[in-house]
Amino acid sequence: MKRLRMAIALLLIFALAAMTACGGAGKKEGTKKTGGTVTFGTAMDQFGNMDIHYTTAAAPFQAAMQMTEPLIGKDPDGNLFPLLLDEMPEVSEDGLTYSFKLKSGVKFHDGSLLDSGDVKATFEKMLNPKNLSVHAGSITTLIKGAAEYADGKADSISGIEVKDDQNFTITLVSPNASFLNFLSAWQMSIYPAEAATMDGWGTKVFIGTGPYKLKEFEPNSKIVMERFDDYHGGAKKLDSIVFQNMTQNTALMEFEAGNIDLTEVKDTAIISSYLENEEFKDNIVMIEQLGTIALSFNMKMKPFDNPKVREAISIAIDRETIVNKLLKGLGTPAKSFLPKGVLGYDEDLEEFKYDPERAKQLLKEAGYPDGIDVEAITTDTAATTFILQYLAEAFKEANIRMTIQTYDAAGFTDIRNNGKIPMFILTWVSDVGDPNDFMSLYSTPMSQFISNFYENSEYDAQLQKGLTETDLEKRAELYRQLDYKLTRTDYACAPIYHPNAFMLVSKKIKNLRMENCFRLFDAELSE
Amino acid sequence: MMIKYIISRIMQSIIVLIGVTLVTFILVNVVPGDAVSLMLAKRTDQATMDRIRHELGFDRPYTEQYLRFLGNAVRGDFGNSYFEKTPVTEMILRGLKYTVRIALWALLLALALGLGAGIVSAYFHNSLLDRVIMFFSTLGISAPVFWLALLFQIFFGLKLKVLPISGVDKPGSFILPVLTLGITNAASIARISRTSLLEIISQDYIRTAKAKGAGELRVVFKHVLKNAAIPIVTFAGLVVRGLLGGSMLVETVFSIPGFGSLMVSSILTRDIPLMQGCVVYGATIFVLINLLVDLAYSALDPRVRLVKET
Numbered sequence: 001m002k003r004l005r006m007a008i009a010l011l012l013i014f015a016l017a018a019m020t021a022c023g024g025a026g027k028k029e030g031t032k033k034t035g036g037t038v039t040f041g042t043a044m045d046q047f048g049n050m051d052i053h054y055t056t057a058a059a060p061f062q063a064a065m066q067m068t069e070p071l072i073g074k075d076p077d078g079n080l081f082p083l084l085l086d087e088m089p090e091v092s093e094d095g096l097t098y099s100f101k102l103k104s105g106v107k108f109h110d111g112s113l114l115d116s117g118d119v120k121a122t123f124e125k126m127l128n129p130k131n132l133s134v135h136a137g138s139i140t141t142l143i144k145g146a147a148e149y150a151d152g153k154a155d156s157i158s159g160i161e162v163k164d165d166q167n168f169t170i171t172l173v174s175p176n177a178s179f180l181n182f183l184s185a186w187q188m189s190i191y192p193a194e195a196a197t198m199d200g201w202g203t204k205v206f207i208g209t210g211p212y213k214l215k216e217f218e219p220n221s222k223i224v225m226e227r228f229d230d231y232h233g234g235a236k237k238l239d240s241i242v243f244q245n246m247t248q249n250t251a252l253m254e255f256e257a258g259n260i261d262l263t264e265v266k267d268t269a270i271i272s273s274y275l276e277n278e279e280f281k282d283n284i285v286m287i288e289q290l291g292t293i294a295l296s297f298n299m300k301m302k303p304f305d306n307p308k309v310r311e312a313i314s315i316a317i318d319r320e321t322i323v324n325k326l327l328k329g330l331g332t333p334a335k336s337f338l339p340k341g342v343l344g345y346d347e348d349l350e351e352f353k354y355d356p357e358r359a360k361q362l363l364k365e366a367g368y369p370d371g372i373d374v375e376a377i378t379t380d381t382a383a384t385t386f387i388l389q390y391l392a393e394a395f396k397e398a399n400i401r402m403t404i405q406t407y408d409a410a411g412f413t414d415i416r417n418n419g420k421i422p423m424f425i426l427t428w429v430s431d432v433g434d435p436n437d438f439m440s441l442y443s444t445p446m447s448q449f450i451s452n453f454y455e456n457s458e459y460d461a462q463l464q465k466g467l468t469e470t471d472l473e474k475r476a477e478l479y480r481q482l483d484y485k486l487t488r489t490d491y492a493c494a495p496i497y498h499p500n501a502f503m504l505v506s507k508k509i510k511n512l513r514m515e516n517c518f519r520l521f522d523a524e525l526s527e
Numbered sequence: 528m529m530i531k532y533i534i535s536r537i538m539q540s541i542i543v544l545i546g547v548t549l550v551t552f553i554l555v556n557v558v559p560g561d562a563v564s565l566m567l568a569k570r571t572d573q574a575t576m577d578r579i580r581h582e583l584g585f586d587r588p589y590t591e592q593y594l595r596f597l598g599n600a601v602r603g604d605f606g607n608s609y610f611e612k613t614p615v616t617e618m619i620l621r622g623l624k625y626t627v628r629i630a631l632w633a634l635l636l637a638l639a640l641g642l643g644a645g646i647v648s649a650y651f652h653n654s655l656l657d658r659v660i661m662f663f664s665t666l667g668i669s670a671p672v673f674w675l676a677l678l679f680q681i682f683f684g685l686k687l688k689v690l691p692i693s694g695v696d697k698p699g700s701f702i703l704p705v706l707t708l709g710i711t712n713a714a715s716i717a718r719i720s721r722t723s724l725l726e727i728i729s730q731d732y733i734r735t736a737k738a739k740g741a742g743e744l745r746v747v748f749k750h751v752l753k754n755a756a757i758p759i760v761t762f763a764g765l766v767v768r769g770l771l772g773g774s775m776l777v778e779t780v781f782s783i784p785g786f787g788s789l790m791v792s793s794i795l796t797r798d799i800p801l802m803q804g805c806v807v808y809g810a811t812i813f814v815l816i817n818l819l820v821d822l823a824y825s826a827l828d829p830r831v832r833l834v835k836e837t
Contacts, residue, residue: 045792048611129578137575221784246782
């Protein structure tokens with residue numbers, strides 16, 4: 001027995017030695033400074049590079065918002081303001097040329113001054129196909145000479161003219177009322193001209209004009225940003241902002257343990273369980289989003305080629321039940337594709353009426369007396385699959401038998417882009433907030449990228465009008481009509497609800513408004 | 528003789544690796560999920576997609592694409608990741624730094640705990656202690672790795688607050704991942720070693736050794752363990768491979784930027800150079816481990832070498 005005890009003791013000592021040896025290798029935490037640090041726990045598995053020219057993933061954008069800035073900013077209420085500019089740009093009579101004057105004395109994190117050349121170089125970097133920027137497509141059709149530059153037929157973008165260090169003009173292909181909104185999107189942030197050729201740009205070096213500058217970056221794992229004291233808008237209060245990679249479950253545990261200060265919560269069930277939890281209910285913060293969740297149909301496929309079938313599906317959706325029961329009230333039932341807060345939203349429009357009996361009748365009229373069999377496609381990570389699962393049951397009321405197929409995100413995107421998805425739940429959240437950003441999704445040929453194939457020349461013509469109309473009232477009316485046409489006449493999609501985002505936020509963080517921008521840079525800590 | 532055997536095993540390994548590059552290339556081109564459309568998400572026109580396809584060489588014939596990939600792979604060059612824009616090899620080495628560290632400590636823990644428990648169990652077989660050990664080892668084998676990981680996070684991280692819940696840069700960050708991987712594998716090793724030890728203990732030569740008056744410890748370590756080593760080494764080889772595979776789950780749960788999570792995210796985002804690099808590097812590691820295990824056999828038991836040579 002003595003030998004046994006000895007053996008066990010030896011094993012324990014060995015195991016403990018192994019533990020301490022591998023644990024001790026970690027770095028020691030720094031001491032807390034006066035302004036403090038805010039740590040954000042988020043999924044960073046698609047955060048290999050800080051340059052948001054390469055991505056549409058959320059976390060890199062949220063980090064870039066602390067470090068870089070576009071020419072034009074947008075406040076929490078959606079109003080545009082000159083951010084890197086002296087004043088809002090002047091537009092020529094024909095609505096084609098915008099004259100910009102940069103704010104003087106704006107410094108990049110490396111101490112160099114922002115000038116017009118940096119603006120032009122940033123656009124060119126984005127358009128150069130060698131850089132594989134995902135946002136290039138939106139510029140080629142917008143700015144004069146951009147497509148030629150992207151095709152290698154020109155040495156520079158003819159539509160961007162540098163007058164001097166502070167003044168430059170941008171000329172468009174055709175008048176576009178959403179251009180300034182477009183410039184306020186974060187992917188339009190201005191980098192120093194050298195960014196295009198800098199070694200390790202986006203992984204080892206990342207320079208902008210924003211209130212925080214890069215201190216440390218470990219791809220897909222962690223980013224540490226520290227205060228930029230020469231920030232042109234005046235130095236901010238926090239010492240540093242840290243993004244730490246973690247899955248949702250891990251982030252919730254880290255938050256409850258007090259190790260991180262904020263994290264986004266995506267699962268409705270988890271949000272409502274926190275709202276019912278005495279300890280954490282005040283930590284849940286809702287952020288209004290400009291977005292819509294809708295059922296989108298493939299109008300080239302049977303039975304969705306028939307407008308009556310699409311109408312039947314739309315009125316077979318019980319939007320009230322989805323929002324009140326499934327989402328526990330954490331969204332708003334949709335009555336249009338445009339959400340509240342976007343120009344053209346019709347406050348007075350009546351709600352969609354849930355009517356499974358009329359849906360059955362419509363299917364009969366469409367030549368489907370026994371109802372229809374349809375297939376919806378979703379991804380394994382989609383946060384909206386539970387809506388489809390509910391609909392699959394609820395649709396039976398209206399003689400709509402729906403099956404659900406699940407793919408991984410890559411497979412799904414592939415099928416969608418090839419136009420082979422019969423029906424899916426579209427999540428459209430706008431980073432620009434302009435009605436064109438919503439309605440142009442259903443224009444030709446854009447609609448084919450969401451496997452929808454809505455083709456309506458009148459719709460396209462009116463969309464074009466919306467881009468050139470500068471009178472706000474008239475512009476709003478144009479989009480109101482477009483929305484009505486899309487969702488109530490042609491039923492190209494069936495809007496379900498407008499989502500909101502939810503964050504768990506530590507009570508010591510003050511001044512956090514995150515509409516239109518992830519304003520961690522404005523946060524302050526209170527003890 | 529031994530050298531000839533080693534050379535033939537290495538040649539076999541090279542053929543396997545070339546096969547792996549071919550299968551990888553075919554799979555990458557067959558699975559649904561076009562890298563370019565995925566990269567561009569929802570926001571682009573056909574012209575931009577075509578421009579990028581051309582830039583990446585996707586419009587070249589498959590044979591040309593494969594030969595270029597193979598040629599570069601031999602030199603260890605898999606190109607740059609589409610998203611990180613960093614050489615794939617650099618990213619993989621960065622990931623392996625964590626994965627290997629965790630796997631090694633987990634292996635050590637698994638061997639120490641597993642062998643220790645196995646020896647104790649075999650030595651006192653059919654006693655209460657043996658049953659308790661076997662009960663816990665069954666529990667350890669049955670527990671899914673991610674479930675155990677979550678339990679550890681909740682217990683040590685959230686409730687007791689003695690260890691970090693996730694990450695790699697706090698003191699003690701590696702303890703929970705190592706424990707998770709180590710314990711599940713220790714359980715299997717304990718069972719395997721108990722069984723093979725019991726088999727050896729009942730052999731005639733052990734009884735002879737005892738009859739000749741050899742001490743207990745000498746019998747256990749010199750005669751029993753040495754002869755029971757082959758199945759244990761085989762299993763340890765499997766454990767190492769399992770550790771690299773299990774690291775994907777553990778790395779995801781504990782937010783460790785290791786090789787496993789790199790591989791998973793490369794597949795999810797269809798980052799083709801990174802995907803190909805991960806598979807080829809992963810396969811190389813597996814082939815090398817197999818080679819080492821085979822060589823260990825022949826060192827432990829000369830019969831293996833002789834059989835292969837004839």
